[in-house]
Amino acid sequence: MLFGATVRSPIPHARIDTIRWQPEKAPAGAFCLTALDLPGPNGVLLLNDDWPILADNEVRHVGEPVALVAAASRLDARRALAAVEVEYTPLDSVLDLSEADPENPLAVIQLEHGDVERALGASDVVVEGEYRTGHQEHIYIECQAMTAWYEPDGALVVKGSMQCPYYVHKALVHALELPPERVRAEATVVGGGFGGKEDYPSLIALHAALLAKATGRPVRIAYDRHEDIVGTTKRHPSVIRHVTGIDEQGQLMAMDVDLLLDGGSYTTLTPVVLSRAALHAGGVYRCPNVRIRARALRTNTATNGAFRGFGAPEAEFAVERQMDRVARAMGLDPLEIRLRNVLEEGDELPTGQVLDDTTSARLCLEKAAALTDFRRRWSELEEERRQRADGEPMRGLGLSAFFHGAGFTGNGERRMRSPVKVALREDGRIEVFTAMIDMGQGSAVVFPQIACEAGGLTEDDLVFAEPDTARVPDSGPTVASRTTMVIGRVLAEAIAETVELVQAWWRGTKDLEEDLTVAEGAVQSPDGSSWTWREVAASYVKEKGSLEVSRRYEPPAWQQLDEETYQGVAYPTYGWGADVVEVEVDPDTLEVKAQKVTAVCEVGKAIHPTLCAGQIEGGTLQAVSWGLMEEVKMEEGRYLNDRLATYIIPTIGDSPEIEVHLLEQPYEGGPFGAKGVGELPMDGGAPAALAAVENATGIWADEIPATPERLTAWQEAGDVVESIAGEATKRSSSED
Amino acid sequence: MARLLDVLRERLELTGTKEGCGEGECGACTVLLEGRPVLSCLVPLVQCAEREIQTVEGLADSVPSFFEQFVATGGVQCGACTPGIVVTAAALLVESPKPTRDEVQKALAGNLCRCTGYEGIIRALIEEAGR
Ligand code: FES
């Protein structure tokens, strides 16, 4: 086996003049490959293929792959990097959204419901706010890695850490111009993904495969942490402006949202991230007039891609903070403004979708408020802040309400009609074939549970095939909180159909009048005879030959989104939540310590309550730390903190206690009522954490992460809650 | 100089021990050296001569119930941090058989987990101690 390594650009934007490979300077036997050596198109196929496999004439971000080397050991491969000399001519670079060209976007979405201009004019109070969020690194504990080789029959195999074996498969077929059946992508157990192994594995797989093809040897590429941070995708930074019109009673009249995402240098998945951001930009509030203008712009920074929540956390951070601003302007508390405006059954979203009886925003808010005695404590802490002498510890409470559309956005599921295949084996076990992977979210536990429940079987009656594209059908990627809700449902149907077919046949052969029941792995007839599932199924195979059942996901007919106007139904159902975050802020340093989070989530049905709560605990911590501490620092497009010592994620000592409460309002389209849950908790932690800082300190925080440095700067600039209340009153009285 | 981590994973094929950073920041590579947790990515092989090393594989044989506890409480999701955490936790329980939440937080301060939010890990330890 050879080991691969990647030559990367040190410059954010430059023309490549020459690439010189000097084998005499490299360890013996080392090998080098550039864009000139590619056998087919130089693009990673995702939504489109503008993302180069290796930069051609131009590099567009620091860390962009320019050449590949392979050598006999990891160390030799690293040494060989020094033997590749690249000459660049630097070009002007765009380093963040403020410099980006709005006329040349990566994607644009506009939607309008009602008449925003008119409603703003008619509002009693108008509140404006601008909110910013930064990059976030996934920091899955297992860095990205991939191995590629050619089988003796010439088939290409790649194996590694990936959320979406069929994305990798398609990218290989496209770039290597191979017939699909000559390529296999096999997912190993994934050591954490969070979206980071949705898009990027396609690129590493291509790199490993190209080196394997060129050298005729198996090649392994494994990133170390430094390279993983520098090279791979991140959460999109955002700048989101809200103009909100409210009537005297504190009811929303109009919401005008201008949403910008920093897409980085190539398209990757940005248009779909933007779409989800736009669809969540109005938050969990009823508003008759909403306009959302969303654009993703290009910058010379690493491509931003999928990250748990997929644009919704950015959008909901902004709308939640804006609701707090509105509350300040109206003199209401954060709970009251939300309760007056929260979506209920029968209300419309900005897409025109009418919400059904699984709309639980109010339920979650009321539960979270009751559990934490929110209203009383929040007011007491407000009072405490006003009375506090300098140097006393500052405590605060913050609230957020949020939702997350479950499954693919819009017509995605309809285009895929994801299949699941199950087959009877000779020993009577049912083998299940899906492309879903377990990256820690627990599908390896939840799928068997769903299958047992649907078929009356035991886990011993089931075998799950490894997610290998040579064996499993393309049931889509493990993303978008769709695994349990969408694929789990199809799995339940396929199992139920198989069990039904087998038991009907058995009844026939035994000449039994009445239906048999299958429970806990046993087939029973009303007269008391009983057989094990496996003996019955094994005789089926023996008598009738093998049995295969394939079922596809059919989204509800009413889930149709007009992709031009963005009117229609973007998601068949939503998960709902409310968070209360409690913080303590050091009066001298303004360092924030989150002490406790109470997370209330309505998930349809918690199929496995421990795993479901675990998703919420983990997602909540990622959200709170995104809000308070996680920061990708850059200078001239270079990462300053590209190590775990400098990119700080919470340790067990920095983490708040997280108390999860699961609520259930079954969604009939999911297995046993389950909605997607993986991403929901990412949406609420950050705004609630900043709201708590505001309650504690009086500082108006509208940008994350709210680090002590930023809080100090805002405090010095006079960005405090009193000024907001004043501003809004002035506006409304001057308009009288 | 060979790192203990590479010797374990590559030469001895004990791949239970994980690499998360290679520079002493994540704890995924923790093993017990003479019963005490060390970061195998920072330990040169020469320091291990004639000394006893226990990896997660060894613990899996000696205290399987401990692993079940992690699964039952949600202390494991992707599992990449788990070997390091289990090994560190096992050493803690030897020193302090009934640890408080605070002691658990101190002992595991060097082990990052990106999945669980740590709650399940704390539950696992407190419940294991309660058995
Ligand atoms: S790999 Fe040793 S501490 Fe991270």
Ligand code: FES
């Ligand atoms: S379980 Fe995934 S990092 Fe801890």
